[in-house]
Amino acid sequence: MAILQVTDVNKNFGGLRALHEVNLDVEEGAVHAIIGPNGAGKSTLLNCFVGLLTPDTGSVMFNNTSLLGIKPHEINQAGVVRVFQTPQIFEDLTLLENVMIPAFAKSDGAFRINAWQRMRQRTEIRDEAEHILEDVGLIDQRDVICSSLSRGDKRRLELGMCLIQHPKLLLLDEPTAGMSRADTNSTIDLLKKIGERGITKIVIEHDMHVVFSLATRISVLAQGTIIAEGKPDDIKGNPKVQEAYLGGAEI
Amino acid sequence: MSKKDLSVEYSTILIFALAILTMPIWLSPIGAGYPDLLQKFVIYGIFAVGFNILFGLTGYLSFGHAAFLGIGSYATVWSFKLLGMNVIPAVIFSIILAGSFAALIGYITLRRSGIYFSILTLAFAQMCYNLAYSVLTPITNGETGLRVLKTDPRIFDHLFGRGQVDGPLLTDLFGIHMTGYPGFYFCAILLIITYYIAMRIKRSPFGMMLKAIKSNQTRMNYTGFNTRPYLQTAFIISGMYAGLAGSLLAITDPLAGAERMQWTASGEVVLMTILGGVGTSLGPVLGAGLIKYFENIFSSYNDNTLHAALSFMPDWLNDVLTIIISPFVGSGWHLTLGALFMIIIIFLPGGIMEGMGRIIQIFKPNKPGGSTKTASQG
Ligand SMILES: Nc1ncnc2c1ncn2[C@@H]1O[C@H](COP(=O)(O)OP(=O)(O)OP(=O)(O)O)[C@@H](O)[C@H]1O
Numbered sequence A: 001m002a003i004l005q006v007t008d009v010n011k012n013f014g015g016l017r018a019l020h021e022v023n024l025d026v027e028e029g030a031v032h033a034i035i036g037p038n039g040a041g042k043s044t045l046l047n048c049f050v051g052l053l054t055p056d057t058g059s060v061m062f063n064n065t066s067l068l069g070i071k072p073h074e075i076n077q078a079g080v081v082r083v084f085q086t087p088q089i090f091e092d093l094t095l096l097e098n099v100m101i102p103a104f105a106k107s108d109g110a111f112r113i114n115a116w117q118r119m120r121q122r123t124e125i126r127d128e129a130e131h132i133l134e135d136v137g138l139i140d141q142r143d144v145i146c147s148s149l150s151r152g153d154k155r156r157l158e159l160g161m162c163l164i165q166h167p168k169l170l171l172l173d174e175p176t177a178g179m180s181r182a183d184t185n186s187t188i189d190l191l192k193k194i195g196e197r198g199i200t201k202i203v204i205e206h207d208m209h210v211v212f213s214l215a216t217r218i219s220v221l222a223q224g225t226i227i228a229e230g231k232p233d234d235i236k237g238n239p240k241v242q243e244a245y246l247g248g249a250e251i
Numbered sequence B: 001m002s003k004k005d006l007s008v009e010y011s012t013i014l015i016f017a018l019a020i021l022t023m024p025i026w027l028s029p030i031g032a033g034y035p036d037l038l039q040k041f042v043i044y045g046i047f048a049v050g051f052n053i054l055f056g057l058t059g060y061l062s063f064g065h066a067a068f069l070g071i072g073s074y075a076t077v078w079s080f081k082l083l084g085m086n087v088i089p090a091v092i093f094s095i096i097l098a099g100s101f102a103a104l105i106g107y108i109t110l111r112r113s114g115i116y117f118s119i120l121t122l123a124f125a126q127m128c129y130n131l132a133y134s135v136l137t138p139i140t141n142g143e144t145g146l147r148v149l150k151t152d153p154r155i156f157d158h159l160f161g162r163g164q165v166d167g168p169l170l171t172d173l174f175g176i177h178m179t180g181y182p183g184f185y186f187c188a189i190l191l192i193i194t195y196y197i198a199m200r201i202k203r204s205p206f207g208m209m210l211k212a213i214k215s216n217q218t219r220m221n222y223t224g225f226n227t228r229p230y231l232q233t234a235f236i237i238s239g240m241y242a243g244l245a246g247s248l249l250a251i252t253d254p255l256a257g258a259e260r261m262q263w264t265a266s267g268e269v270v271l272m273t274i275l276g277g278v279g280t281s282l283g284p285v286l287g288a289g290l291i292k293y294f295e296n297i298f299s300s301y302n303d304n305t306l307h308a309a310l311s312f313m314p315d316w317l318n319d320v321l322t323i324i325i326s327p328f329v330g331s332g333w334h335l336t337l338g339a340l341f342m343i344i345i346i347f348l349p350g351g352i353m354e355g356m357g358r359i360i361q362i363f364k365p366n367k368p369g370g371s372t373k374t375a376s377q378g
């Protein structure tokens, strides 16, 4: 069953056709990679899922309910969680706080005055946050203010912030950009590990090593249209894809 | 919260309480050890501590908090007029009324953020000021200001046989008059309590959410938080603090005038908070004290007293200096305030608290951790 169903989505920015008749079915438990050249519309597509943009036409269904026209925080509450292309973290807070805050969203996102319960929750959440920081390899810096982190570390932190929410669908916009090879590999391992927990993922990535280590399915986007979709092996040999990537020696 | 955090918290508040309660002693060498001024220190301290809950934690800069100060004062005087001179109902009534107004104003202004929010709050406060000054004269007594009269109902006073008073009407807490030192201690205890509450708010998960909103509201939304109710709550709480401060102003001097709501008063609390250190717990109290202290010193001078103060100099120098300095004192003391403020913003954007932090750094230069910034609990 498709957990996310995108049907005939169009999005124009003035005269620019950013998305054109995009159809996408993401199966539950899949790691669905979206690849394509710069400016293909990949981030724009994700923006349409989390309420940052509204498509001009078309529908986006998550577990058979529409994600269009509802607020970003409601989309998150429904279980769709996103890592941004430019890391969005709480720069003035510590790493630990950064990871703890998302953990409160389930109970307090809509704001309930329930201070007593939260006090009790707090120790549990702190433990869990420390666990997550260990997973993403940042536990040593738990009390550091985030603005001093490197870009790669910010990315891993943001991933941790998303993981603590136990999302149903995790959207990753270039999760390894700006990371060293070693960090990239540990991120791949981490993503594989959470794959075992059954989180469905959509991954946008330029690094084909990452794509082919993770993806169970790949869609190729070029100039706003899906030009190919299939299993990784099928995509590898697809001449249209090679062409879109201008020679595509990488693939 | 761990045991250690708690004990740090208790000792902090204990030291704070001691410092506040002994103010009459340690402030007298600098000529500030008399109740009228001390009352101002702690009352504006409460105002600034509350303002800091909104501005310091969420980053939303309100330019209209004086409206709540004024509402608190009017509510208190009305409580005196109708119910009697006991301060307890007056305080409660003021906090509730200011909180309700804050709920309404916050509901409207928090639809916008940044500069638009600031302007909306400013507009609201100026509306309140103008209403108090003109249209609402039956309630506010307009230009003259609202005061308690012997002919007022004062129901409970009459009920308990204290209706007839010789001499001026004095506010009281079960028989203790709230003037002079008792008045100061009443305000001081309220400052200690409200300071503690603010500290707890800052360290609670709720406070953490507010700081997160300041840091990155977009992330907060995409993390599943509806930020509006958080902001609304912070706004109401800080409005209640302002209402309490306004109430105490009227308790120590039972007169409420519209000028208390003017934008200069709103600006003053912004200055206090920034001067002390935005977002720190102690900063706003220090800022409030410092501004009120300087206001007291500088505004008391006029040309003659200045001339007298500089009389140890040669006559010609005395004359020249008097001419140069006089625009900065007396009613022109805001000029001094402006200059002071500019110096702080340029050289110490984190306010006094940052300055003290730097001094501490000088004395222990080899802190472990080196160049990495770590969180500090201000
Ligand atoms: N808010 C916007 N307003 C106008 N144009 C936009 C907006 N967002 C994106 N675009 C344009 O839409 C096109 C697709 O952009 P998008 O960011 O989705 O590309 P992408 O596939 O994510 O590229 P990259 O790999 O560089 O991240 C680009 O030409 C971009 O300039």
Ligand SMILES: [Mg+2]
Pocket: A042, A043, A044, A085, A173
């Ligand atoms: Mg992109």
